[in-house]
Amino acid sequence: MQSTHLREHNLSTILRAVVSSPSPLSRAALAKQTRLTKPTVSKLVEELIGAHLIQEDAPVRSGAGRPMVPLLPAMDTLAAIGIEVAADHVVCLAVDLAGRTLSRRTEYVSVTSATTEDAISCCARLMDQARGEVGHLPIAGVVAAIPGRIAPDGDHVLSAPNLGWDRVPFVSLLREHPALADLSVRAQNDNRLSVLTELDQRPGESFIYIRGYTGVGGAVVIDGELLDGVHGWAGEFGHTVVQPGGDRCLCGRRGCLEAYISYHSLRERAGLGDDVLIDDLIDALARSGDRAEVIGTIGRSLGLAVANAMNVLDVSTVVLSGYLAPIAEEISPVVRETVDRHALAAEAGPITLERSDDLEDPALRGAARAALQPVLSAPGRWIERAARSHMDA
Amino acid sequence: MQSTHLREHNLSTILRAVVSSPSPLSRAALAKQTRLTKPTVSKLVEELIGAHLIQEDAPVRSGAGRPMVPLLPAMDTLAAIGIEVAADHVVCLAVDLAGRTLSRRTEYVSVTSATTEDAISCCARLMDQARGEVGHLPIAGVVAAIPGRIAPDGDHVLSAPNLGWDRVPFVSLLREHPALADLSVRAQNDNRLSVLTELDQRPGESFIYIRGYTGVGGAVVIDGELLDGVHGWAGEFGHTVVQPGGDRCLCGRRGCLEAYISYHSLRERAGLGDDVLIDDLIDALARSGDRAEVIGTIGRSLGLAVANAMNVLDVSTVVLSGYLAPIAEEISPVVRETVDRHALAAEAGPITLERSDDLEDPALRGAARAALQPVLSAPGRWIERAARSHMDA
Numbered sequence A, B: 001m002q003s004t005h006l007r008e009h010n011l012s013t014i015l016r017a018v019v020s021s022p023s024p025l026s027r028a029a030l031a032k033q034t035r036l037t038k039p040t041v042s043k044l045v046e047e048l049i050g051a052h053l054i055q056e057d058a059p060v061r062s063g064a065g066r067p068m069v070p071l072l073p074a075m076d077t078l079a080a081i082g083i084e085v086a087a088d089h090v091v092c093l094a095v096d097l098a099g100r101t102l103s104r105r106t107e108y109v110s111v112t113s114a115t116t117e118d119a120i121s122c123c124a125r126l127m128d129q130a131r132g133e134v135g136h137l138p139i140a141g142v143v144a145a146i147p148g149r150i151a152p153d154g155d156h157v158l159s160a161p162n163l164g165w166d167r168v169p170f171v172s173l174l175r176e177h178p179a180l181a182d183l184s185v186r187a188q189n190d191n192r193l194s195v196l197t198e199l200d201q202r203p204g205e206s207f208i209y210i211r212g213y214t215g216v217g218g219a220v221v222i223d224g225e226l227l228d229g230v231h232g233w234a235g236e237f238g239h240t241v242v243q244p245g246g247d248r249c250l251c252g253r254r255g256c257l258e259a260y261i262s263y264h265s266l267r268e269r270a271g272l273g274d275d276v277l278i279d280d281l282i283d284a285l286a287r288s289g290d291r292a293e294v295i296g297t298i299g300r301s302l303g304l305a306v307a308n309a310m311n312v313l314d315v316s317t318v319v320l321s322g323y324l325a326p327i328a329e330e331i332s333p334v335v336r337e338t339v340d341r342h343a344l345a346a347e348a349g350p351i352t353l354e355r356s357d358d359l360e361d362p363a364l365r366g367a368a369r370a371a372l373q374p375v376l377s378a379p380g381r382w383i384e385r386a387a388r389s390h391m392d393a
Helices: A002-020 A027-034 A038-050 A116-133 A170-175 A190-201 A257-261 A263-270 A278-285 A291-313 A328-342 A344-348 A362-371 A373-377 A379-392 B002-020 B027-034 B038-050 B116-133 B170-175 B190-201 B257-261 B263-270 B278-285 B291-313 B328-342 B344-348 B362-371 B373-377 B379-392
Strands: A054-056 A071-073 A079-085 A089-095 A101-108 A139-146 A157-160 A165-168 A185-189 A207-212 A216-222 A317-322 A352-355 B054-056 B071-073 B079-085 B089-095 B101-108 B139-146 B157-160 B165-168 B185-189 B207-212 B216-222 B317-322 B352-355
Touching (some): A002 A379, A079 A116, A089 A116, A116 A170, A139 A373, A157 B344, A170 A185, A190 A207, A190 A362, A278 A291, A291 B291, A317 A328, B002 B038, B002 B373, B257 B263, B257 B291, B291 B328, B291 B344
Parallel strands (some): A079 A139, A139 A185, B207 B317
Antiparallel strands (some): A157 A165
């Protein structure tokens, strides 16, 4: 038992190292990085190659020694499906272990005005199409990015005000579609999925990640690890109060940060539709043609929420993402001024305010990446399962 | 090298287990708890007994087997000194490894109106007296509990508004007293020291700890571990903003929780002196003789800061300490109402609001306990040092 455990742990360590490495690793580099012995690494790598989870690239000769064989995550051997449910569209992405896109489809649908059943049928349809497009590849898992609070079981959406969802048994409803009955599906908060790519780029760092989207959410990262919290809801900066008794938020509460700076609230204020760019939205809100006032309101509210979070967490770095990324430079002076005025961390030196180098669709990419987890965390079990289904076939 | 490391680690694991156990452990129980083999435990326990860090209690016979020999932390073999600097007094406590009080002395002095040098001379005098009273015992360390932000080096107090201190080189100033030149002294935040006893009582739990004292501070505990933050300042709830642009805080900022509910601010509002009890203070503030209004103000401000912290951390338990403990029951309904209105965690079920079972002087006790750390974390080094000084003697 102990040794099965250890083997699984070591297989996982090696597979994760290969998948997350920015450049291909040799067996020797893997041994160094994972602190496993070279013979152990060689044995486990052979096993992962045999199971089509790792592949060898062409040997590279440098100097007089033996050529180095670069190891890569296997391409086109399995699929993981991410799906993102937003207020005005649903998008589905299938990737392989190397993160390459195998399939991607979007349906534009007003989730807020559709029935829950119709919205979930749309998800099911897209997932079914994705599955058709990846052909015979085994599916590692499916993760849905939802802008709301998810029950710790990953099945129920407790509340997603920006979708108009309240207590929706998301996974059960999906399972009612016969074609999907055999898939393992989990729902996760969209912002917590968005931060996953940021984690790769900032190994070991501590930072607050705030993402402006239809709503405002985020994540707390401490020493490179995502803070989960008791229910998996840590980092809900959007519902910290920046004005007691203030404006009504879509969530029903008063004075939330989200009520002042979310895309939804800015659009409502401007009386504009869904598809306006943040830049045009700010121009539309600037009555006298002066953007500074609008930027000031956004920056001060955001700065206050950031300062409060900093005083609780003692973190000095903030990463702005989503619609906040393109205006990060413009709002930074106001945010910084407010943070300096209230955050104790500013006594120790300047805080760092950065914009996320968001890939397109970080929540969707994060969902697909999270859907790979069953393979990454337990490759041994995945290999056994694959062997069994091969025998069945 | 590796084996010295491992030996130190194992010695520390055993010593910590003996010191923190609520009831005496046998060697067999220690082996089970630490997952070390019985022979390893026996060998290390002998070493710790030989070094006067552990002592055996009288054997206990139960049933037919061999009698069980209970192990206890050694008494009267070394001393650790904690000192607490408050606005109106300085108090010094020496304990042994078993946590028993060896010496305790208080000087009433208005630290806020004294010069920094005089206040620190008072600290030096008390430490010197404590050292005299513990006689020949070696001193493990000295930790000073300061109500303020301490630089990460543990030497400088960056700001302690409630003492009127700003950038005070606390440890250097202490070292100028020749009698103390050989002692290892560190300054730590008083609230973070206060929470240490709470940690023992809530192993593995996640909670927010808020302590009302001259100011308002606290700590964040996640899965039984104290969150440090980048500078060791996590948990500064007292300076999160509950009223933007609101009352001026003693720290110079505006709208801090501390400006509304600290002992200092309540006393200022009532125009009362230093030594008023919280109960009398609230009565004095209740103009029409109705405490509800005063309790309401405290509860709503506190509730807002708690709700904001909960949304960032996703923690459902709050422990109230200091002057907030005796009024915890009275303020709970208002705090809970405000938290329920703003904290997402309330969607998942009722939050837990508890009062700390504070020992008398939790910050002082915590400081003495923290002063034992050099022995607890590196018993091997301590043993070597003791052997060397024995040879020198």
